[in-house]
Amino acid sequence: MSAAAAVRFTPTEEELQAMTRTVPGLTLPSFAVGSPARADEATAVSAGPHDPRLLLALGLQSLADGIVQTVSWSPGEVVRSSIAVTGVVAASVSRRDTASVSTREAGSSLEVALFPTARIAAELEAVVPAVDHGDAWCTGSRDVGVIASRAIVEAARHGDPLLVEEVAADLWVDADAAGMLQGLRARQSRGVRVRCFDGRSGRCMAGDDWFGSEHGWRRLRLGLPPSDSLGTTPQRLLDEATLSIAEATDEEIRRALTWLTATLLQAIAR
Incomplete structure (x- = not known):
C-alpha cells in the first residue's frame, strides 16, 4: 500500500451485522451495525468470503492503539466515522445518513477504508x-x-x-x-x-x-x-x-x- 493509497469498501449494514456474528472477536461501532430490530434481516445475508483487507480494516476497530471519532452534519446529511490507528496502518468505518425535506426520502450508506497512518488528517478534512x-x-x-x-x-x-x-x-x-x-x-x-x-x-x-x-x-x-x-x-x-x-x-x-x-x-x- 503506497503512501497515498486508500482501499475502500461499501458493505451494507446487513453484511456488517452478519460479519459481527460469524467473525470471532469482531466489534464494530454501534452506528455501523444499526439497531437490533434490523438484526433479523442480516440472518439471510452470507458473511463471506470477504476480501482480507476488509477484514483487517474492521478488525483494527477493536485492536487499535488510538481511535479518532468524528460526527459532522450539514443540511440533510450526518456523517459518523471511527478511525482506528495501529502503527503505520489506519482504518475507518463511516456511515452517511441523508434526508430530503422536499421528497421526504431518507437513505444511508457505509464505507470501510484501509489507508496509511499518514493519511489520517486528509481523511478527517474530507468530513468537514x-x-x-x-x-x-x-x-x-x-x-x-x-x-x-x-x-x-x-x-x-x-x-x-x-x-x-x-x-x-x-x-x-x-x-x-x-x-x-x-x-x-x-x-x-x-x-x-x-x-x-x-x-x-x-x-x-x-x-x-x-x-x-x-x-x-x-x-x-x-x-x-x-x-x-x-x-x-x-x-x-x-x-x-x-x-x-x-x-x-x-x-x-x-x-x-x-x-x-x-x-x-x-x-x-x-
Whole structure:
C-alpha cells in the first residue's frame, strides 16, 4: 500500500451485522451495525468470503492503539466515522445518513477504508462540510464564563447591539468575545466534532468542536475547573467553567486537524 493509497469498501449494514456474528472477536461501532430490530434481516445475508483487507480494516476497530471519532452534519446529511490507528496502518468505518425535506426520502450508506497512518488528517478534512462564509478573518480565541456566554447570546437574540454591549460590559466580557458570541445567535447549520481516544485505556486525549453558520466557522471548547480538594459540584461548574470561542477559517480547521492527528500519534507512540 503506497503512501497515498486508500482501499475502500461499501458493505451494507446487513453484511456488517452478519460479519459481527460469524467473525470471532469482531466489534464494530454501534452506528455501523444499526439497531437490533434490523438484526433479523442480516440472518439471510452470507458473511463471506470477504476480501482480507476488509477484514483487517474492521478488525483494527477493536485492536487499535488510538481511535479518532468524528460526527459532522450539514443540511440533510450526518456523517459518523471511527478511525482506528495501529502503527503505520489506519482504518475507518463511516456511515452517511441523508434526508430530503422536499421528497421526504431518507437513505444511508457505509464505507470501510484501509489507508496509511499518514493519511489520517486528509481523511478527517474530507468530513468537514463547506461553509459559504468560512474564510472570515480569524481573531484568535477568547475565554468567557459559561453564564456570561449564555447571557450575551440571549441578549443578541433581541437584535439590539446596544443591549449586547451593555450586558458584555456588565459581565466584563471584551468586545471581540462578545462579537464572536453574537454569531452563535444564528442557526448553526453545519458542524464537526472530533475526539481522539487512547485505544488501550479509552481516555479522551484531545478534541475540538466547530459550528458553522452564515457568519462562518466558530470553534468552541469547554474548560472545566480543576479537580482538587474542593470537589466538583453543579454550582462550581456554572461559576468556574469557561467557554473558549474562536473564529475559524477553513485553513485554521485544517491546521487543527493536523495538530489533533499529531497529538494522537505522539501519545500512542510512547
